[in-house]
Amino acid sequence: SGNNRISYNSSASAFLHGSNYFFAVVYADLLPALDGDAKTMTFLQEVVDILLAYIVESFDRETKVIDFHYPNELLQLNNWELQHEPATLDDILISCRATLKYAIKTAHPRYFNQLSTGLDMVGLAADWLTSTANTNMFTYEVAPVFVLLEYVTLKKMREIIGWPEGRGDGIFSPGGAISNMYAMLLARFKMFPEVKEKGMSSVPRLVAFTSEHSHFSIKKGAAALGIGTESVICIKADECGKMIPADLERRILEAKQKGFVPFFVSATAGTTVYGAFDPLIAISDICKKYNIWMHVDGAWGGSLLMSRRHRWKLDGVERANSVTWNPHKMMSVPLQCSALLVREEGLMQNCNQMHACYLFQQDKQYDLSYDTGDKALQCGRHVDIFKLWLMWRAKGTIGFEAQIDRCLELSEYLYNKIKDRDGYEMVFDGKPQHTNVCFWYLPPGMRYIEDKDEKKKRLHKVAPVIKARMMEYGTTMVSYQPQGDKVNFFRMVISNPAATFEDIDFLIEEIERLGHDL
Amino acid sequence: SGNNRISYNSSASAFLHGSNYFFAVVYADLLPALDGDAKTMTFLQEVVDILLAYIVESFDRETKVIDFHYPNELLQLNNWELQHEPATLDDILISCRATLKYAIKTAHPRYFNQLSTGLDMVGLAADWLTSTANTNMFTYEVAPVFVLLEYVTLKKMREIIGWPEGRGDGIFSPGGAISNMYAMLLARFKMFPEVKEKGMSSVPRLVAFTSEHSHFSIKKGAAALGIGTESVICIKADECGKMIPADLERRILEAKQKGFVPFFVSATAGTTVYGAFDPLIAISDICKKYNIWMHVDGAWGGSLLMSRRHRWKLDGVERANSVTWNPHKMMSVPLQCSALLVREEGLMQNCNQMHACYLFQQDKQYDLSYDTGDKALQCGRHVDIFKLWLMWRAKGTIGFEAQIDRCLELSEYLYNKIKDRDGYEMVFDGKPQHTNVCFWYLPPGMRYIEDKDEKKKRLHKVAPVIKARMMEYGTTMVSYQPQGDKVNFFRMVISNPAATFEDIDFLIEEIERLGHDL
Structure with a gap:
């Protein structure tokens, strides 16, 4: 021993x-x-x-x-x-x-600040090994095992999405924002392959659609790709944060009437703030009708596909053309680990390849399809696969499922505990679909203010002060933000496998301890 | 103990x-x-x-x-x-x-296959620590020390470039290809800020310039950004691989006559295959004259700035608007570690920011300029700084300098040893400027073939066979490639601090042992 x-x-x-x-x-x-x-x-x-x-x-x-x-x-x-x-x-x-x-x-059981929390011991061991191997994903030649493990794992993830026999393509990229940008790049190339050589001046004005609650990376991607943020049309979300399909169709028709070409819809599976899941089946029907690439940004919610109890929230994901799924969030894989899965084989290669002869020699002794480097915009690519693969071995699919189910159970416990509690107001009605629980805490002195504007103004300052005190005491960390016309509220998320029911109790007590005098 | x-x-x-x-x-x-x-x-x-x-x-x-x-x-x-x-x-x-x-x-003293080789023990320790800390660079809140160390290190790198008091901006990005793409994105935004909202349809046809020997990431970036690969004009290089400034000026004028707008010149400091340094002073004069953003892709050669003996090869780099510099190559920092340095402050933020309110809250208790996440296209960003910072502490600037000087000494030794040796032919004349030594090995049976085409055809097959044998024996690894009308040749590069003169001797013997029968 x-x-x-x-x-x-x-x-x-x-x-x-x-x-x-x-x-x-x-x-x-x-x-x-x-x-x-x-x-x-x-x-x-x-x-x-x-x-x-x-x-x-x-x-x-x-x-x-x-x-x-x-x-x-x-x-x-x-x-x-x-x-x-x-x-x-x-x-x-x-x-x-x-x-x-x-x-x-970040391993601390009371660290809830981001969508990525916790520290997995097997994932950590795998990351130490990855650093020790110190190699690059671009060719089989320099990363034989890692390239194969990426192949095995991406195939498994595509099977879980529901693509026949796990066929398709994919890559691990440096984060969800880049994965989403890759999806947009593929959608554009699929519709107008000439854009690669001739640029945006060769194509009509393109428009993309995503919900008003979606991640800002969709706009960042559009800005970078020369599409422009104004060509990203924000679709209305319902009060729980889900995209309204009727509004999507209306805005598509509107764009077409203006002579624009709708090319990309990004549905979100697990929005950043509310944890909402857009209705994928209805959205896919619309995408099919108008022949638009359907992307699912499941950076945060994609991991629910591992849970038999919760995967219905992503029903219809198998109809998507591409899916972003970040195991570094809900599956607690060490940072970074983000996958883009693509239904069509060969498209990534055609879209991005430049045939650099010093790297992708055509007369190597092995099967060149394992040289994946030309699929990406990156040349060198960090090995992000081993930690996910080794954790999957250690936990099995059922281990990931149990971990995810447990986090959702904890968030339901939190929701049930505060929804009728004195001094709490939920930001939206109904049980959260992901582990996001969004709420205001009203200190006793603020609960009976009549003037609504005055109350809002004072409430806006509560969460930042409590958060600053949390950090000064160092006892816990939770995020907050305003959204639309809603003043600062707490967004509690649970992805930390170390958290327990007692930690949720502690969080509530701590918010009240730090905020009661405000 | x-x-x-x-x-x-x-x-x-x-x-x-x-x-x-x-x-x-x-x-x-x-x-x-x-x-x-x-x-x-x-x-x-x-x-x-x-x-x-x-x-x-x-x-x-x-x-x-x-x-x-x-x-x-x-x-x-x-x-x-x-x-x-x-x-x-x-x-x-x-x-x-x-x-x-x-x-x-990759730590093996005879591993020469890539621009990134070797395994640094302090860098490795730092990477293990980074994995254990398992956090994200987007805000000071979740990575206080790492954000400060990035600030300190980028400033030091800008001082070394020669920008007054180290002023300017920068970020560590997932590899040189992304750093180069960021530079192109900034150049476009600087000239046409409306492109962020309105896309490429709001601007005239843009053209970028880079040498025919430059890295393929310039074209990949142009394809992604909607500029198109045809708008990347390849400037002629001289026989040693350096960009010819007169050809650059000629092509700029030609583009302007066609009504195109030159917006970006990427000079290369250390080309991938030849290790050539473009003449930065002459190029910067042209960029200034025509008001074009000058980028220096020093992914490979930037580290020579650390050497008092070799930094003259980058004279003029201080005139650049942006510089890519990958410490994971010549400085042997574990993968990945790539910096983009930018002369103008604030531009990165303006170019890329989307003000995500859930991440970059405006009412935090600390100085928000330390929240660097909105400068990048990435949302989450891996901690790549600690390994560079800790190695720098351990070696001091002079330690990096000694390590770099030593690799250049080894490559000069190799060059001197083979330039007049039977069976070797250099791909270009003269002492290499970086550690790249490009050569053909002609097996004895091939040395006296009269028919030039026949000789070329047979020579083309030599390097791939020797390389495959190297890998099967597992004794060493060196890269090869064709370039232009030149058939497959070896490109030896030395960035591995474990390599010695004896390893160079071994390499030559091994090539001869494995290739003499061909």
Whole structure:
């Protein structure tokens, strides 16, 4: 057993300064230095010990989620400047400790701030291995195993979407925004392949459609691709945040009457703020009728496909031409891990390839279809697959399902607990479809203000103050934002597998403790 | 001291199957499980032991660079399929060992295949820490230290470029291709800010210029941005691969006469194949004269700015509007680490921002200029800064300089050794400016063929066969490609800090050993 090697030291005084073994050792003593083996092992083990102590501490509810400091303070708290001369490895270890001391503990059971929270131990191990392998996804030649695992995993994801025999294409990209932009790029190329050579001046005015609650990356993509943000038409959403199909059809017809060419509809499966799922079947009928590429932005909600209990929320996803699905969100795969899945084979290659002869030599000894680099806009591409693949092995499909179901159970618990509680108001009616629970907390002194404008004005300031206090105390972190005419409200999301019912109870108490005097 | 914790086991038989401690332990026993601490520590330590053994082995010249298998073979060599049920942690450890067994050893002193080679021990430690912190660069709130370190490091890089007091802007992006695309996006926005809202239909036909030897990402970017590959005009390069400024000016005038609007020149500092540096001063004069954005693609050559001996090759870089510089190449920072540096402050934000209110709340308690997410097309952004920053601390500026100078010295050694050697022909005359050494190897039986076409035809097949044999023996890896009318030649590049003069000698002997019978 490896038990004798456990040695973690989380006492506060010893944290910044560990042993002094490295005070005279410098990077030049490490591998590839001759006889650098022993020093390298000792140095890396020392770093690992720091990391292991940090991990154990991160899961401990008694520690802070963050030891927060303002930027100008943090700049003073350590010497972060880059120097002309090398530091000792002892100084390097101190820098590692300092970096972690002031970092967010994203593994902490009470860290709810983003759609990506938590730290999976198998995923982490896989990411350490990925760093150690230090290679690039562009060719089979330099990443044989990773390229195969990407192939295996993308096929599995397409099967889960419901495409026959998992056929189709796909790629892991650096985040959902880029995956969505790739989808838009493919849609444009599919309709007007000449755009690749001749640019937008060769095509009519294109328009894209997405709901007013969709992610801002759709507009960013349109701006980048030379389509322009004004050509992204925002479709009305109902009060729960779902796109209204009738409004989509109306706006498509309107655009066509103006002589514009509708080419892309991005439906959202799991909106960022409300967690709403657009009605995919109705949207796909409209896309089919008008011959428009249907994309599903499932960056946040796509993972519900892994759950037999919740996948109905994405019914119709198999009719999409492309799907964004970020395992780094609801499946807790370490950052980053975002997939774009595409129904048509070969399109990505045709759309993006430039045949760089120094990379994709045509006379290699192996099957060139495994050289995936020319499918993407990136040349080099980070290995994002191994952490997802290894976690999938470790959990099985049913393990991911259980983890996702559990997060949804927790959010339902939160919703049930606050929906009729004194001082809480829900931002929209009805049980949330994803783990997003959106609500206002009204401090006692604000509950009976008659003047509606005055009340709104004061309520707008509540969430930012509570949030700032959460960070100063370091007890928990939740996000807030305004939306449309709705003043600042909390958006609680649960993707953290470490969270429990008690943590939800704690969150409510903490909001009330930090906000009751406002 | 941590010496007692060294325990690496690289014997072949023990490699795939280590201890059996984990045969009954599954992921659900690890953190966040109650009392999961000890099992988690033991599991992670077991993974680390596998990684440490792999690292030591990787630097050993007696081991293979790769244990190569064809894709269909590799698929059979292990069970890579994803299952419904969880595996044991013992199986997870076996998967880790199998993955590394068939991986490329990128740390190997004889791995020369890409512009990114080698494995830096401090960079690796930093990447392990980054994975453990598992956060996102979009806001200060969730990555306080990393955001500050990015700020500090980008400023230092701008100082090294030569911009007054390091002023300007920048971002780390997922690779040089994306950095180059960002530059093109900024150039277009600077000249026609309305393009963001109105798209390409609101602007005249734009044209970009780059040398015929430049990286294919310039064309990929133009295709994506709706400019079109035909609007990227390839400027002639001289026989050493440098852009000919007179041809640039001629083509700019030609484009203007046609009514097109030149908006972007991408000069290359270190071309991919020849390692050529375009004459930046002459190009900047032309850009200034015609009011065109000057970008320098220094993905490969930018790191020479760290060397007092070699930085003259980039003289004039301080006149550029933007510079791509990939520390993951010549500075051996683990993949990925690519910076785009921009001279004008605020432009990136204006070009890309969409003001997502759920992420970039305007009423946060801290200075919002540290929320960098809206500068990029990405929403979430991987932490690529820490490994560069920590390596810089460990080496100092002078350590990077020494490492770069050393690689250039090795390539000069190779050049001097083969330029007059029997059976070698250089692809271009003169000492290479970067570490790229491009050459043909002519097996003895091919040296006296009179028929030039026949000779070319046979020579074209030599490099692919030698390369395939290198991979089958696993002794070394070098890249080859054709270029223009030049048949397949070897492109040796040296960015691997583990390489020595003896490894260069070995490479030459190995090419001759594997190719003499052809």
